[in-house]
Amino acid sequence: MNINIGVRGVAREIALTNLELSKEELYAKVAEATTHGTPLELTDSKGRVVMVPGKSIGFVEIADEQKRPVGFGLIAGE
Secondary structure, eight states: EEEEETTTSSOOEEEOOOOOOOOOHHHHHHOOOHHOOEEEEEEEETOOOOEOGGGGGEEEEEOOOOOOOOOOOOOTTO
């Protein structure tokens, strides 16, 4: 799963890839951080830890990891 976090007052997004959380776990963490103002702490598969103050979160974009197509061939019938 990939996630982008927009922080209020900061032009650049925080991008994390390969999070080892389910969508439900991630939703719960984001909801808790934004509701209670606690820090949102996430760790990616490489061990990188990101902490964002809950009151500073502007948006959270969640996307499933996309598989990249390999090769240059065309699919028959298209």
